[in-house]
Amino acid sequence: GAGVSQTPSNKVTEKGKYVELRCDPISGHTALYWYRQSLGQGPEFLIYFQGTGAADDSGLPNDRFFAVRPEGSVSTLKIQRTERGDSAVYLCASSKTGTGAENIQYFGAGTRLSVL
Amino acid sequence: DQQVKQNSPSLSVQEGRISILNCDYTNSMFDYFLWYKKYPAEGPTFLISISSIKDKNEDGRFTVFLNKSAKHLSLHIVPSQPGDSAVYFCAAMFSGGYNKLIFGAGTRLAVHP
Numbered sequence: 346g347a348g349v350s351q352t353p354s355n356k357v358t359e360k361g362k363y364v365e366l367r368c369d370p371i372s373g374h375t376a377l378y379w380y381r382q383s384l385g386q387g388p389e390f391l392i393y394f395q396g397t398g399a400a401d402d403s404g405l406p407n408d409r410f411f412a413v414r415p416e417g418s419v420s421t422l423k424i425q426r427t428e429r430g431d432s433a434v435y436l437c438a439s440s441k442t443g444t445g446a447e448n449i450q451y452f453g454a455g456t457r458l459s460v461l
Numbered sequence: 462d463q464q465v466k467q468n469s470p471s472l473s474v475q476e477g478r479i480s481i482l483n484c485d486y487t488n489s490m491f492d493y494f495l496w497y498k499k500y501p502a503e504g505p506t507f508l509i510s511i512s513s514i515k516d517k518n519e520d521g522r523f524t525v526f527l528n529k530s531a532k533h534l535s536l537h538i539v540p541s542q543p544g545d546s547a548v549y550f551c552a553a554m555f556s557g558g559y560n561k562l563i564f565g566a567g568t569r570l571a572v573h574p
Binding site: 385438 | 470559567
């Protein structure tokens with residue numbers, strides 16, 4: 346595809362359940378980022394992958410959150426024992442590389458997660 | 462601790478006039494700044510950027526100004542068009558790291574005829 350693809354676009358779950366959110370980056374982009382946007386706020390950094398490895402996971406709020414990118418392309422953000430406070434739009438972005446300011450991040454449309 | 466602040470949650474401008482969106486930052490390590498535009502149900506779209514070694518960058522109707530001493534930047538849109546109505550996010554980063562973007566809370570711009 347031409348852009349960053351995120352699935353599902355919407356996810357409704359119950360408190361305590363496990364969810365997986367998928368991101369398919371632009372082909373050839375080695376850098377992949379996850380952000381979380383709560384209502385009325387800007388996107389907040391969660392984790393950055395360079396290739397298959399998580400180079401910076403300093404934004405993950407706690408150990409219920411985990412992300413993988415096993416083949417250096419598609420990434421999955423996993424949330425265990427969801428809480429109502431996890432409700433937000435989860436955004437994925439990719440760029441050609443993760444260094445050099447000229448490497449613009451391109452965002453997907455996001456997954457809106459609602460925890461009831 | 463908000464490192465990037467957009468103090469105006471909304472702005473209303475008449476078509477054809479200038480729109481000025483403001484952004485302040487606190488971390489002097491930031492050396493690259495970007496503006497993203499977001500329509501409902503879409504992801505943020507890159508608009509324009511500026512390096513800290515410059516004080517101005519222009520791209521068509523969009524100009525970004527950077528005042529490093531004041532830790533302030535602004536986005537000017539001239540002339541404003543109804544299609545510019547969207548939420549605008551200011552973002553900052555340290556280019557020597559992993560390009561992690563720190564975003565402001567956004568300003569909702571409404572351009573009316």
